[in-house]
Amino acid sequence: MSILDIDHLMIKTGDLAAAGDRFAELGFTVTARSDMPGLANRLICFDAMIPGACNYIEIMQLTDPDAAPPPMPDVLDAPDGPVSTVTATSDADATAVALNAAGIRVPPPVSIRRDWPLDTGEVISPAFRVAIPLTGQTPFYWNACQHHTPQHYTRPEFIRHANHARQMIAVIALAPDPAAVAAAYRGPWAARLDGTDPVAVTAGPGRVALRIFSADRLVHACPGMVAGPHDRRLAGLVFATDDIDAAFARIDATDARPVRTAPGRFHVLPQHANGCLMIFEGPA
DSSP: OOEEEEEEEEEEOSOHHHHHHHHHHTTOOOOOOEEETTEEEEEEEOOOSSTTOOOEEEEEEESOTTTSOTTHHHHTOSSSEEEEEEEEESOHHHHHHHHHHTTOOOOOOEEEEOOEEOTTSOEEOOEEEEEOOOTTSSSSOEEEEEESOGGGGOOHHHHOOTTOEEEEEEEEEEOSSHHHHHHTTTTTTTOEEEOSSSEEEEOTTOOOEEEEEOHHHHHHHSTTOOOOTTOOEEEEEEEEESOHHHHHHHHHTTTSOOEEEETTEEEEOGGGTTTOEEEEEOOO
């Protein structure tokens, strides 16, 4: 299938400037705005974990539904918060063929190259090829990206964060039956499944897990989180940090009210982070 790992998490916002500024307040380095047809984004980048895959958050705003490529208007027709995982693939065309053979409908992959002006005045040109399945076929929407210029996402000035976040190590999802939902990824991602609630779904050789929780389990793990028993949605993400106390102190200096649940773990509730539950975990 050529799926390598979860590459990034797309977070929908209705106000890109405000969302980027909020994440910056929380201690993240947020890139400058980049415009694409019908869309605009800002990124929070981390060092790559495996070859061929990047590791970042994409804060995305729909600016013109008529100009945006399908199915992005449908994907972004949601409240602010996580809306899509994007996997890395070594071969977008082979992935599209394999998904279609497995019954997941994917139009021909699209090659994209765009200019990205930085605050310094430098302009870089990310290039990638992406296989974009039609919506409504998987428990949580995802697509597959083949990077041609991954070096643009790991620039030293992008991956250093004042809150000590070092990498995105998991995406958090909710489902009434985590095991049944996780099973849907075994074939398309050649995934490893670990646990029962949550179930950690890890693609092929990847290191970033999709952690699927029941509502009860996530609410218990993250006091203050609101979730219904029938929720099936992406909910947030998990960061690794090399200094959990410094990370907590940096975020506690804001109005985000981080909640410490263990000596090596704390979380920030969605209402303080553009609809995104954020969990920070220290070294094991």
